[in-house]
Amino acid sequence: MANATSCTGFLLTSPFSPFVRLPIKLKPFTENDIDIEITHCGVCNTDCTTLLSAKTYPLCVGHEIIGRAIKVGSKVKGVKYWDRVGVGPIVSSCGLCSVCLSGEENYCEKVIATYDDVYPDGTETTGGFASHVRVHQNFVFLLPSNLDPTNVAPMLCGGLSVFSPMRRHKVSKGTKIGIIGLAGLGHLAILFARALGAEGAYFLSPANSSLFFITACRKRQRCTKGKTFSIFGASVFICTHNIDWSDRWVRRLDIILNTSNIGSLFPEPYLRLLKPHGTYITLGFPENGLPTIASVDLIHSGISIEGSRSGSRRDMVSMLKLAAKAKLKSWVDEVEISEEGCRTAIERVRNGEARYRVVLVGHVKAFNKPPGEDRHLL
Numbered sequence: 001m002a003n004a005t006s007c008t009g010f011l012l013t014s015p016f017s018p019f020v021r022l023p024i025k026l027k028p029f030t031e032n033d034i035d036i037e038i039t040h041c042g043v044c045n046t047d048c049t050t051l052l053s054a055k056t057y058p059l060c061v062g063h064e065i066i067g068r069a070i071k072v073g074s075k076v077k078g079v080k081y082w083d084r085v086g087v088g089p090i091v092s093s094c095g096l097c098s099v100c101l102s103g104e105e106n107y108c109e110k111v112i113a114t115y116d117d118v119y120p121d122g123t124e125t126t127g128g129f130a131s132h133v134r135v136h137q138n139f140v141f142l143l144p145s146n147l148d149p150t151n152v153a154p155m156l157c158g159g160l161s162v163f164s165p166m167r168r169h170k171v172s173k174g175t176k177i178g179i180i181g182l183a184g185l186g187h188l189a190i191l192f193a194r195a196l197g198a199e200g201a202y203f204l205s206p207a208n209s210s211l212f213f214i215t216a217c218r219k220r221q222r223c224t225k226g227k228t229f230s231i232f233g234a235s236v237f238i239c240t241h242n243i244d245w246s247d248r249w250v251r252r253l254d255i256i257l258n259t260s261n262i263g264s265l266f267p268e269p270y271l272r273l274l275k276p277h278g279t280y281i282t283l284g285f286p287e288n289g290l291p292t293i294a295s296v297d298l299i300h301s302g303i304s305i306e307g308s309r310s311g312s313r314r315d316m317v318s319m320l321k322l323a324a325k326a327k328l329k330s331w332v333d334e335v336e337i338s339e340e341g342c343r344t345a346i347e348r349v350r351n352g353e354a355r356y357r358v359v360l361v362g363h364v365k366a367f368n369k370p371p372g373e374d375r376h377l378l
């Protein structure tokens with residue numbers, strides 16, 4: 001039940017416990033804060049991994065949060081009561097360092113994550129598997145009215161993670177970009193690359209694709225995954241099944257975006273696809289890290305390898321604007337939030353069964369207070 005200092009969520013009490021409904025302590029309200037009644041929350045791979053390895057429990061995950069602003073501090077600008085707003089994976093940064101001042105607060109040393117982190121006053125941050133969240137205005141985003149909240153939820157982390165490096169590298173008409181991995185991030189990457197006008201959003205099939213996938217690729221007309229990538233707008237499909245698959249594509253791409261968590265998708269065959277001064281950007285977290293790379297692979301082709309963490313406020317605003325203009329729609333499975341719903345959603349993402357992202361919905365119903373009480377007041 002929500003009150004001035006707490007709300008309710010579905011939390012894990014230990015890495016392998018079931019989800020249980022528990023009260024959540026909120027940080028003290030300041031005049032820069034916005035209280036949000038949550039209506040949707042996308043489920044991200046980071047949720048799955050953090051649930052098993054959090055710093056502290058009980059833990060409430062979820063950092064693709066959408067809801068209504070129900071309490072707005074007096075110093076908040078640009079958001080008013082009942083506006084539909086979103087929150088991504090970051091809820092604070094120092095705001096003072098050179099990184100923050102340059103508009104890249106997502107790389108601030110003192111950045112605070114939306115959940116499994118701690119505010120300076122000791123209050124733990126908590127995510128969107130809950131009735132409410134309280135966030136500083138700098139990390140709350142007004143959603144364009146023509147975007148469906150279910151479709152936009154996965155953009156708040158997944159979309160931002162792929163859009164930020166594209167914006168940094170000025171992906172536009174004529175850019176040739178390769179995208180590895182067709183899961184949550186991969187399908188968003190193809191959508192945004194196309195919306196930015198990239199000449200060909202190439203799709204590279206992961207080296208460890210299932211046997212079905214590789215077999216099906218030999219008979220392209222029966223390859224359902226191949227059909228899917230073209231539905232999203234990728235123009236070329238490169239199958240990595242044959243040993244000499246990369247020969248045809250040498251020095252063709254400006255950027256490769258690796259959205260998968262597979263560390264082996266890093267060796268020379270992929271790097272040789274890049275043009276001189278091209279960049280290989282890694283977004284995933286391979287369990288065993290990245291393989292050793294020979295200096296010669298970088299030096300002889302003058303290429304770079306880059307990491308990218310989430311995105312800044314500028315990236316988020318720019319991404320939402322583009323999504324609204326291009327009327328982008330991510331592909332999502334909806335799951336009603338509950339103890340069982342949270343478990344189902346996490347398992348679906350963990351097992352790679354989502355097509356292509358899962359969004360928890362029905363928060364207001366699940367957390368509604370008994371009739372007669374004002375659920376809009378924390």
Ligand SMILES: [Zn+2]
Pocket residue numbers: 044045046047063089157158
């Ligand atoms: Zn995420």
Ligand SMILES: [Zn+2]
Pocket residue numbers: 093094095096097098099100101105108109110
């Ligand atoms: Zn900073």
